[in-house]
Amino acid sequence: MSVECFVTGGTGFIGQHLLATLSAKGHTIRVLMRRPERLAALREQVDKLGGNATRVFAVAGDLEQDNLGLSLADRETLRQAKVVFHLGAHFAWGLSLAHSRAVNVEGAKRVALLAAEQNSRLVMIGGYMLKNHEHLQRIGIDPRYPGLTDWPAVYRRVGAYEGSKIEAHFATLELMSAKGGEMTVVHPATVCGHSRTGHILDGQPLVELIRNLLQGKLTAVPGTAKHWLPLVTVDYLVELVAACALDPAMAGQELLALDSQTPGLRELLAEAAQPVGVKPPRHYIPLRLLKLLLGIPPLARFLNTKAEALDFIQTTRFDTAALEQFAGRHGIAKPDIRQSLQHTATFVNAYCLAKGKSR
Numbered sequence: 001m002s003v004e005c006f007v008t009g010g011t012g013f014i015g016q017h018l019l020a021t022l023s024a025k026g027h028t029i030r031v032l033m034r035r036p037e038r039l040a041a042l043r044e045q046v047d048k049l050g051g052n053a054t055r056v057f058a059v060a061g062d063l064e065q066d067n068l069g070l071s072l073a074d075r076e077t078l079r080q081a082k083v084v085f086h087l088g089a090h091f092a093w094g095l096s097l098a099h100s101r102a103v104n105v106e107g108a109k110r111v112a113l114l115a116a117e118q119n120s121r122l123v124m125i126g127g128y129m130l131k132n133h134e135h136l137q138r139i140g141i142d143p144r145y146p147g148l149t150d151w152p153a154v155y156r157r158v159g160a161y162e163g164s165k166i167e168a169h170f171a172t173l174e175l176m177s178a179k180g181g182e183m184t185v186v187h188p189a190t191v192c193g194h195s196r197t198g199h200i201l202d203g204q205p206l207v208e209l210i211r212n213l214l215q216g217k218l219t220a221v222p223g224t225a226k227h228w229l230p231l232v233t234v235d236y237l238v239e240l241v242a243a244c245a246l247d248p249a250m251a252g253q254e255l256l257a258l259d260s261q262t263p264g265l266r267e268l269l270a271e272a273a274q275p276v277g278v279k280p281p282r283h284y285i286p287l288r289l290l291k292l293l294l295g296i297p298p299l300a301r302f303l304n305t306k307a308e309a310l311d312f313i314q315t316t317r318f319d320t321a322a323l324e325q326f327a328g329r330h331g332i333a334k335p336d337i338r339q340s341l342q343h344t345a346t347f348v349n350a351y352c353l354a355k356g357k358s359r
């Protein structure tokens with residue numbers, strides 16, 4: 001069955017792979033683009049990633065604008081969308097509160113409103129920290145009463161990107177519930193490159209980590225032997241996202257997309273170092289000490305790491321039983337995460353070492 005889809009964030013890393021997967025399955029996709037003149041390049045990329053570019057179309061717009069900046073004609077065309085996938089976000093460290101809120105929170109609400117108005121299923125991409133309830137509690141959020149949250153305090157604590165993603169999640173749930181809209185949320189772990197090709201885009205947090213490793217800037221493992229950085233490969237993730245969208249049982253549900261077999265951080269680094277032949281770090285540096293060191297600007301520049309990124313390295317373990325059941329029901333096979341990491345490191349070494357090469 002071919003379905004009309006509207007995708008925000010389709011030019012980004014996860015978005016490109018989602019377009020490839022959806023179009024290969026025969027769906028038609030309209031992509032919100034700030035620069036629609038880049039459609040030809042996007043289509044070329046969709047084909048390269050195994051999709052069918054003839055099924056991908058651009059709609060000019062911007063998450064920051066009222067009504068997403070859509071023309072009346074495009075707004076009409078989008079009414080045919082059965083599913084709205086919201087992936088668009090400003091994903092970076094060091095953002096301001098005002099900017100991250102304007103794009104990530106207000107943008108998500110605009111997309112949700114559009115989906116609710118026209119009875120499309122909204123599939124929203126959240127983040128796995130939303131499934132770490134201890135973390136939410138620690139930073140001052142009670143998921144049962146998000147309206148009581150002091151958001152500026154949360155942003156100060158975890159940084160504007162993470163703060164805005166969490167606020168966007170609760171704001172969107174509230175809006176969809178008030179409007180009676182249908183919504184599914186997928187919460188990905190940190191995204192790893194494609195399980196066979198290693199394809200990943202520069203700017204991804206895993207690229208930063210691997211780049212630092214390959215350039216000898218990671219001389220110690222952040223955290224302890226219990227710390228890990230949960231991963232999910234991009235191809236497994238987009239298969240899950242696509243399946244969620246058309247599964248009636250997933251209306252009103254949230255799915256954690258995380259590979260529980262991701263090794264501990266020291267082993268993860270060893271796995272990434274192996275195909276490139278660099279020596280991985282063996283000793284640990286406590287996260288608190290590392291955060292203190294990052295307060296010293298020359299050291300922070302040398303280490304090329306932001307304190308915000310370190311929050312994703314944690315000791316919490318997650319229950320993935322629901323994910324395994326869902327993937328099994330849809331026949332979606334989970335790739336081997338260690339091999340995927342090795343392919344990703346090989347790809348980063350070949351295409352991302354000089355910044356800005358992999359788009």
Ligand SMILES: NC(=O)c1ccc[n+]([C@@H]2O[C@H](COP(=O)([O-])OP(=O)(O)OC[C@H]3O[C@@H](n4cnc5c(N)ncnc54)[C@H](OP(=O)(O)O)[C@@H]3O)[C@@H](O)[C@H]2O)c1
Nearest residue numbers: 009010011012013014034062063087088089091127190191
């Ligand atoms: N990657 C991860 O490890 C990870 C983990 C958990 C959750 N997520 C979430 O997954 C989603 C996609 O992440 P990603 O890694 O694919 O991000 P990405 O590569 O940085 O892509 C971001 C996308 O958002 C679009 N965008 C940014 N600002 C916009 C605006 N004002 N109006 C319209 N579009 C705008 C970008 O379009 P342009 O091409 O115009 O810049 C791009 O298509 C995000 O919501 C992110 O928070 C990612």
